[in-house]
Amino acid sequence: MVLNCGSCRGHGATFFACAWPRPGQHLFPLPGRMPPFPLQGPASATPLLLLIRPLLSWQLDFSMRQVLVLGLKGAGKSSVLHYISSEAAKDRTAPTQGFNSVQVYADGFQIDLLELGGSQNLRFYWNQYLSQAHVLVFVVDSADRPHLPTARQELHWLLAEDPRLPLVVLANKQDKSDALSVAELHRELALHTLNGQREFFLLPTSATHTALATATSIRHVKSLLVELLSQL
Numbered sequence: 079m080v081l082n083c084g085s086c087r088g089h090g091a092t093f094f095a096c097a098w099p100r101p102g103q104h105l106f107p108l109p110g111r112m113p114p115f116p117l118q119g120p121a122s123a124t125p126l127l128l129l130i131r132p133l134l135s136w137q138l139d140f141s142m143r144q145v146l147v148l149g150l151k152g153a154g155k156s157s158v159l160h161y162i163s164s165e166a167a168k169d170r171t172a173p174t175q176g177f178n179s180v181q182v183y184a185d186g187f188q189i190d191l192l193e194l195g196g197s198q199n200l201r202f203y204w205n206q207y208l209s210q211a212h213v214l215v216f217v218v219d220s221a222d223r224p225h226l227p228t229a230r231q232e233l234h235w236l237l238a239e240d241p242r243l244p245l246v247v248l249a250n251k252q253d254k255s256d257a258l259s260v261a262e263l264h265r266e267l268a269l270h271t272l273n274g275q276r277e278f279f280l281l282p283t284s285a286t287h288t289a290l291a292t293a294t295s296i297r298h299v300k301s302l303l304v305e306l307l308s309q310l
């Protein structure tokens with residue numbers, strides 16, 4: 079079930095509760111700029127506060143589980159989020175300018191999935207959201223060979239910051255004929271270097287209509303997340 083900000087109980091700071099973005103909403107239209115989190119300051123600090131308050135609801139709450147969804151631009155993050163929240167694929171998605179979030183309920187808790195845009199200027203802010211995430215989902219375009227070294231570099235920078243955060247890597251766009259296999263991606267992303275401290279999963283996915291009933295269905299991602307998060 080998808081919930082919009084009207085159902086954002088439990089975010090702690092009620093003043094900000096209504097600011098949680100609606101699913102699919104892009105609330106950060108400023109080109110390439112997104113403030114770091116956490117941000118502090120008096121409530122009178124508008125208009126900056128108005129711009130940042132959606133991000134302030136990304137905070138720990140025992141009834142919520144936070145999933146941070148990262149990956150280079152065009153990897154398929156928004157498409158994955160759309161499927162997880164609506165159980166339907168989307169033909170077109172716009173590049174995320176800032177962030178994008180969806181909330182789903184499962185097994186008695188709320189899962190907040192937060193996607194940060196994957197363009198270079200937004201990647202600068204990625205690591206600032208790690209500390210409040212329960213799981214990191216890293217989406218890779220399996221057919222985008224030229225950008226795999228960048229994806230590997232970005233992923234390993236993130237992992238170095240938090241050696242214990244559970245990691246789910248999605249080898250997305252498996253429907254493409256030139257997509258690397260999971261084994262090839264495992265090698266290209268140097269995932270063998272992960273130490274045994276963190277829980278780690280690498281799943282083949284395809285966020286397309288035709289793949290919804292196949293082995294690469296995003297449905298498996300949702301099940302895995304629920305299982306991982308219910309152990310917390």
Ligand SMILES: Nc1nc2c(ncn2[C@@H]2O[C@H](COP(=O)(O)OP(=O)(O)OP(=O)(O)O)[C@@H](O)[C@H]2O)c(=O)[nH]1
Nearest residue numbers: 151152153154155156157171173174196251284285
């Ligand atoms: N063939 C194929 N196309 C996909 C798949 N997933 C996403 N796409 C397409 O890839 C393009 C980019 O997808 P997005 O979901 O917007 O990518 P993103 O990671 O959110 O990109 P940014 O928001 O710019 O960081 C869109 O045209 C999607 O329709 C997939 O599994 N297979």
Ligand SMILES: [Mg+2]
Nearest residue numbers: 155156173174
């Ligand atoms: Mg996006």
